[in-house]
Structure formats: structure tokens, C-alpha cells
Amino acid sequence: MSEAVVEARAVRKAFGRTEALRGTSLAVEEGEVVAVTGPSGSGKSTLLLCLAGVLRPEAGEVWYDARKLSDLSENDRTRLRRREFGLVLQFGQLVPELTAVQNVALPLLLEKHDRRAATTMATGWLERLGALDVADALPGEMSGGEGQRVAIARALVTGPRVIFADEPTGALDTVSGEHVLAALLTTARESGATVVMVTHDNRVAASADREVVIRDGVVELTPVIS
């Protein structure tokens, strides 16, 4: 068995008096595609954001590649999120004033890449995701599926080792969702990236290598069928 690339160990996280995670542990191996499912309010998204270093747990540990996230400075965590992680959210969260290609190039510019090189790379990723037609469109001019493809291109442009996706097809109809999911998984598998995605969609869960069910803030044991 290979080493975990991201791991939560007995993580606890509360919002006010509500305990979202109650000692949750999850280890994800390099190159693995994991779907995190469970009822609404079970703590799935909180776990994803803790693993991605966006939220800080109150107790327990989050590890990335033999580094404990809580030992890193805020600057190092930000750098990690920008360089090693890609984040895809349900509604894309694109910058509304920027075109698709500018949105995709943004993480590279934040990392001080040359503007022309960043634009070339961004265009290449839009092409790979079948979103070249909307390269010069603003997010408000795109369909949900187009916007989500652009968001995936933005998450992948830095060549992340781990992609965290929260309901990547949640706002899309079946066929658009299928295309977006195929685009995400094909590109992730081609580049050997690890994917952790939170979903309510059974088709997304079935497309993963492994399903992890969260109930009441803890991971439910997955039965083994002989």
C-alpha cells in the first residue's frame, strides 16, 4: 500500500455549538479519486476544506505529503494551496469581471508568471477542457457547464497534485454534469493528480475509485462485498 498524499487524523471542527467533524479520519493515496458522500450537514464539505487547508481544525491533524498543515505558517499554507492544490466549487466562483482566459490565468499571475506565458497556458487548458469557445466571454455570459469547465481549467492550470472539488456537478443538468465530470477526471488521471470530491450525485460517486460515506461527522465503515 502506498503512502497517503493527504490525510485527516481524528479531525474535529465545530461551528458555534454545532460539531461538523467529530474525530474524522481519512487517508487518500497518490493518484486516487475519492468521492465523499453522506447526508446534508454530515460534515463532508467541512472535511474537504480542512484537507485543503482552507479551514483549521480545532483538534486532530491534517497532513499533506509528510507535512503537518498546522505546523506551516499562513504564508506557506497559502503557497501550498496555490501551487499544490486545485479547488473546484459548485458554482465555479469565477471572478465576474474577468474573461474565461483571464480567470484561468489568474493563479499563474499570482505566482508571478509572465502574462503572455500565463495566457498561453490558460488557453491550452481551456482547449483541453473543451471551453475554448468561451475564452473571451465573461462568466455572466456562460452556461453553467461552460463556467464549470472554466473553473476546472483554473484549478488545473498550476498542475496541482491534489484537486478538491465540492459538488462539481451540483448545479448542472445530467448531460452537462457528465461532460464536466469526464473532463475533470480525464485530465486529472492524465496528469496523475489525486482527486477528492464531495458529491450528492450517485453518478459522480460511481465514477470515483472509492466512496467514503460521512455520517454525523465521522466516516462510516464501507462494507466489503465478496
Place this chain on the structure above:
Amino acid sequence: MSIGHVLLGVLSAGPAHGYDLKREHDSRFPSAKPLAYGQVYSTLSRLERDGLVEVAETSQDGGPERTTYALTSAGETSLAAWLDEPEQAGPYAADDLLRKTLTSLHMGVDAGDFLRRQRVVHLARMRELIALQGRDADPDQQIAIDHTIFHLDADLRWLQAAAARVAPQGKVRS
């Protein structure tokens, strides 16, 4: 065989005759087609032939002869094996999923365990179909696969809802 196992499940609470079995079945599964008496008695004969039930008593109080059936130990084993075994995932498995889940609940068996294992089987089948769909460009085949995937999806959503309604001790949450 699943009607037979449903009847074995009813008999696990104690001996009963054909009329009681039909009434209990129809009350447990109000959305299913009511059992015909002929089906109840032909199923009981088959179960008796296979040694899964036995005649506990025959009485005749002025009317027609009434036979009371009881579960045998082979019947108990067969019932437990049926409840334990996930159904093959397919568009027409839904009735059997409901039969197993309700039979488990009536017997106080943890239906959550069955529901979780069934989810794994359904997801595995869905994964095979998604892979097949990815390789196949023919619209008619895509549409046919969609038909199966959507039925599996409905089953999966029902399995999830049923699991949420089942408390750890196997009772239904009110």
C-alpha cells in the same frame, strides 16, 4: 423465490396459516399487488417440499381444513442467507430490495447493514455502465445505458433514504 422468503420472514414470528400470511404480506407491502390465495398455497407447498416449513397443526372447526405452518431450522438458515445477500443491481431489483429491508425490520435485524452493502453493489454496477457508456458513442446504446443508470440512481437514492430512517438497532425512526 423472494415471496417465499417474505413468507418465511412472517413465519419467523411464529406459526401461521395461509390466510394470516396473505394478510400480513398485504399489510407489510401496501404498494405491491395483493397476494392471491393460490400463490400463497403453492408457495407454501414448495417451501414444505424443500423442508423450509413444516405443518405444525391441522384443524377443522366445522369449516374447511386449516393448516398451520411453522418455520424449520433449514427455513431459518435460508431466510438469514437471503437477508444477508445483496441483490444483483438492475432496473428490476427494487421490489426485492424493499422486501428484504422490511422483512429485516419486522424481524429486528439491522437493515442498515444490508442497505450499506447493497449500495456498494449498486455503485459497482453503475461504475461498469458509466465505463461502458464512455467507450460507446452510439446514441441508441447511450440512451439504453442511461435507462439502466437512472433506475440504479433511483434505487441508490431510496437506499440512502431508507438507511437514514433506520436507527442503529434496526428500528424505524419516527
